Amino acid sequence: MKKFFLKSKAFHFALTVAVSVIIAMLFSNSQFGTTVERETLDWRMRVASGTRKPDSSVVIAAIDQRSLAFFEKNGVAWPWPREFYGILLDYLHEGGAKAVVFDADFSQKDMDRLDVDASESDSSFASAIRRSGDVVLITVLTTTADSSAPSVSAIDSSFSLPVFHTNVLAPRFNSCVAPRKVFQRGAGGIGVANYFVDIDGVARRIPLLFRVDNQILPQLSLAAYAVGDRLSRPDLEKFIKTIPTDRAGNYIINWYGKGGPDGVFKYYSIGSLILSAVQIKQGLKPQISPTVFRNKYVIVGGTAIGLMDYVSTPFTALQPFPGVEIHATILSNLLQHDYLIEPSKDVEIILMIGLAAFAVGTLFGIRRAVISVVTVLAAFGAYMGAGFLLLSASRLWLPLAGPEISGLTAFALAGVISYVTEGRQRKELRRLMNRYISPEVVDEISSDPDTVDLKGREVEATVFFSDIREFTAVSERLHPKELIANLNEYFNLATELILNNGAMLDKYIGDAIMAVFGAPLPRSDHAVKACLTALQVQYALTKYYSNRGGDKPVFETRIGLNSGAMVIGNIGSERRTDYTAIGDSVNLASRLEGVNKEFGTKIIISDSTFEKAKDAVEARELDLVRVKGKNIPVRIYELVAEKGKLEHGELGLFHLFHEGLECYRRKEWVRAESLFQRVLMEKPDDGPSRTYIGRCATLKETGVPDDWDGVYRFKTK
Numbered sequence: 001m002k003k004f005f006l007k008s009k010a011f012h013f014a015l016t017v018a019v020s021v022i023i024a025m026l027f028s029n030s031q032f033g034t035t036v037e038r039e040t041l042d043w044r045m046r047v048a049s050g051t052r053k054p055d056s057s058v059v060i061a062a063i064d065q066r067s068l069a070f071f072e073k074n075g076v077a078w079p080w081p082r083e084f085y086g087i088l089l090d091y092l093h094e095g096g097a098k099a100v101v102f103d104a105d106f107s108q109k110d111m112d113r114l115d116v117d118a119s120e121s122d123s124s125f126a127s128a129i130r131r132s133g134d135v136v137l138i139t140v141l142t143t144t145a146d147s148s149a150p151s152v153s154a155i156d157s158s159f160s161l162p163v164f165h166t167n168v169l170a171p172r173f174n175s176c177v178a179p180r181k182v183f184q185r186g187a188g189g190i191g192v193a194n195y196f197v198d199i200d201g202v203a204r205r206i207p208l209l210f211r212v213d214n215q216i217l218p219q220l221s222l223a224a225y226a227v228g229d230r231l232s233r234p235d236l237e238k239f240i241k242t243i244p245t246d247r248a249g250n251y252i253i254n255w256y257g258k259g260g261p262d263g264v265f266k267y268y269s270i271g272s273l274i275l276s277a278v279q280i281k282q283g284l285k286p287q288i289s290p291t292v293f294r295n296k297y298v299i300v301g302g303t304a305i306g307l308m309d310y311v312s313t314p315f316t317a318l319q320p321f322p323g324v325e326i327h328a329t330i331l332s333n334l335l336q337h338d339y340l341i342e343p344s345k346d347v348e349i350i351l352m353i354g355l356a357a358f359a360v361g362t363l364f365g366i367r368r369a370v371i372s373v374v375t376v377l378a379a380f381g382a383y384m385g386a387g388f389l390l391l392s393a394s395r396l397w398l399p400l401a402g403p404e405i406s407g408l409t410a411f412a413l414a415g416v417i418s419y420v421t422e423g424r425q426r427k428e429l430r431r432l433m434n435r436y437i438s439p440e441v442v443d444e445i446s447s448d449p450d451t452v453d454l455k456g457r458e459v460e461a462t463v464f465f466s467d468i469r470e471f472t473a474v475s476e477r478l479h480p481k482e483l484i485a486n487l488n489e490y491f492n493l494a495t496e497l498i499l500n501n502g503a504m505l506d507k508y509i510g511d512a513i514m515a516v517f518g519a520p521l522p523r524s525d526h527a528v529k530a531c532l533t534a535l536q537v538q539y540a541l542t543k544y545y546s547n548r549g550g551d552k553p554v555f556e557t558r559i560g561l562n563s564g565a566m567v568i569g570n571i572g573s574e575r576r577t578d579y580t581a582i583g584d585s586v587n588l589a590s591r592l593e594g595v596n597k598e599f600g601t602k603i604i605i606s607d608s609t610f611e612k613a614k615d616a617v618e619a620r621e622l623d624l625v626r627v628k629g630k631n632i633p634v635r636i637y638e639l640v641a642e643k644g645k646l647e648h649g650e651l652g653l654f655h656l657f658h659e660g661l662e663c664y665r666r667k668e669w670v671r672a673e674s675l676f677q678r679v680l681m682e683k684p685d686d687g688p689s690r691t692y693i694g695r696c697a698t699l700k701e702t703g704v705p706d707d708w709d710g711v712y713r714f715k716t717k
Contacts, residue, residue: 013360016413020356021349024406028348028399035200037401040387042202042314048392049257049315054332057098057296059266060324061088062303067271078306082106082121084274085300086128091277092298093132095290099228101136101220101331103193103301103309103324106179122182130186136224137183138193139217141173141210154178159190159223160215164237169249170209170216191223195311195326202312203326205250208243219251221330228297243334246342254333254340254395255314259321260303265328270300297335299328342397351399355383355407363414376411380404461518462530462563462609463581463589464503466494466537468511469556478553487511490555493544494537501533506580512593516581519568527563527612531639534559534603535617560592561605561639563612584630591627592636595714599623599638600687607635618646620654621661622688626713633711638688653679657689665710669696 027033068078076084085102092100109122129135139155155178184190192210197203208219218226218236226236246252261267268288276286301324302309309323333339343351359376366372383403390396468474468490475483491508498505498515502523506514517533518526537557545554564585571580592604599622610619619637626633640646646654660675673696676689683689695712 017356020410021352024352028402040400044391045314051392054256055335061300065304070271082125086125087277089128096294099134101224101299126182136189137179140177170211172211188227189223191220221327225334252340259325348399351403352406355403356410359407359411360414462526464515465589465593466513466559471511528616531613531617558596559603562589563609603639610637669700
């Protein structure tokens with residue numbers, strides 16, 4: 001079980017992703033995580049400002065500081081008499097306004113006048129409301145323990161919606177501050193002006209419906225939309241069901257940008273509008289023509305600092321802007337169906353899992369730390385960029401905080417797990433591979449342990465097999481300690497060259513050396529490297545023993561090379577294993593080393609090795625043979641030198657030898673023998689020529705069968 005925990009990548013992957021998602025969910029559901037996500041949303045809102053414009057039909061008639069100062073200068077102090085609003089309404093109605101929304105409290109009689117029904121000022125305003133018909137007034141809902149507080153009975157039932165099923169949240173209240181009945185009678189609608197802020201004081205979401213005594217009232221902007229679009233109750237219910245909400249059922253306000261007179265909405269100073277209305281009544285040309293309000297939704301509200309109707313939004317964390325713009329923004333959202341969509345919690349969890357899985361998969365899959373870190377950070381950056389693009393392009397609120405925390409946590413945990421588990425693996429690989437390969441190759445393997453499968457895999461490689469000529473006879477003349485010392489000298493010299501050329505030292509077998517080029521790391525030039533190494537070993541041994549002097553033994557080595565497919569991996573028992581190569585290709589290299597005895601040569605390579613290395617080396621064809629244990633004949637070559645480094649005149653001898661070989665295969669024994677003799681005249685120690693002279697002499701006497709194919713069969717190893 002412990003071994004499974006340490007080595008199972010699937011277990012590590014699943015555990016890391018699960019832990020990361022749990023941590024991210026706890027973070028996402030915490031107050032701090034919620035605050036971080038809100039801040040990222042505000043940030044995206046600010047970056048995306050300007051990509052969407054509010055509906056141009058929504059304008060604001062601002063009770064601003066300039067208007068207050070103008071009327072106060074003319075003897076009219078705040079609060080203004082209600083007939084001012086009546087004059088404004090007639091002016092807007094004449095201009096063809098679609099709906100007029102008063103974000104103002106009309107729950108009390110005007111200026112404490114005590115007429116029977118209402119003051120003259122209220123009567124003037126009420127008459128204007130009736131004439132217009134498209135007026136929306138506000139109510140403010142409260143929750144109080146005072147049973148005498150005004151309830152929904154203060155609002156005419158015609159403004160209430162019936163109870164119907166919807167996902168929209170409808171919070172309950174038990175009292176209200178409602179406009180006077182005299183104003184309600186002519187109004188087109190009444191909407192709730194309450195707005196809410198998150199724990200950080202920023203307005204981001206709002207209910208679209210409210211309950212009071214089991215009656216449902218629309219939010220102010222929704223009421224204005226219904227009045228301006230002349231929606232019936234059933235149509236309004238259908239429309240509400242199409243509006244997306246957040247996970248709690250609140251409407252998410254889709255802010256457009258900066259607030260105030262210099263912001264995204266068109267502002268008109270109410271003083272200028274009232275003055276224009278008076279100018280029209282006096283037959284004068286108005287400052288502002290009422291026709292500019294044709295088909296407009298006009299929201300009347302306070303923007304003067306003294307009126308204290310300001311709120312913080314994502315755009316005004318340091319400078320709150322008028323609350324009237326909350327209603328203007330929501331109304332513009334509704335008119336353009338410009339909704340901000342928050343994915344469900346399930347979608348957020350899926351994103352957490354996805355980002356965590358990507359991070360873990362990248363770290364486990366890409367072993368080079370720099371590449372994996374850059375890849376993961378690029379993915380996190382791309383995800384964040386997608387959050388900005390989706391908000392700008394489709395108003396989709398892609399959660400950032402939770403998924404990013406999940407991905408970062410997963411990456412960190414995966415790094416720790418990799419360090420712990422792969423540290424063990426690297427240590428074991430180093431311990432094992434230091435016996436076989438050079439430190440440079442060990443470092444390369446350690447940086448990516450998965451490149452070596454200790455359990456076994458098939459590779460294409462070249463096997464190097466060497467043996468010491470007449471070792472038994474030499475060893476009999478030496479004391480055991482002297483023999484071991486000399487043998488170690490030989491091994492040190494040959495092994496150093498083998499390892500320096502990137503081969504894997506497979507094993508020592510008595511006086512023999514077995515090495516593999518192209519393992520444990522694959523390389524395309526394995527045959528070339530093996531051939532050049534064999535030549536270097538022969539040259540280094542000749543130089544070493546010629547310079548040593550004395551009566552110490554001289555070791556001459558014979559080498560066989562063969563390229564092909566083989567299986568490489570840990571082989572052995574539970575108590576002892578070796579990382580080694582096995583297969584026919586390995587056996588053939590061993591046989592070819594022995595074939596050197598027949599020809600008196602030092603290096604013999606197979607045709608598969610020759611074909612891969614012929615552009616880099618000089619070699620001459622020797623024979624077509626069947627070695628012991630193999631039925632298929634193998635064409636063999638003597639490896640002589642690196643390409644272009646043959647000794648003077650030797651190339652001509654090679655051509656002469658090849659001509660003799662062709663005569664031999666055609667059974668022209670006398671002609672072949674003559675050509676081989678000519679080679680020996682130039683090079684008396686040429687072993688292959690001596691071998692063929694002997695064969696020709698024998699075959700002349702014994703003869704050969706008619707189906708003789710020229711293949712020579714070796715009956716010993």
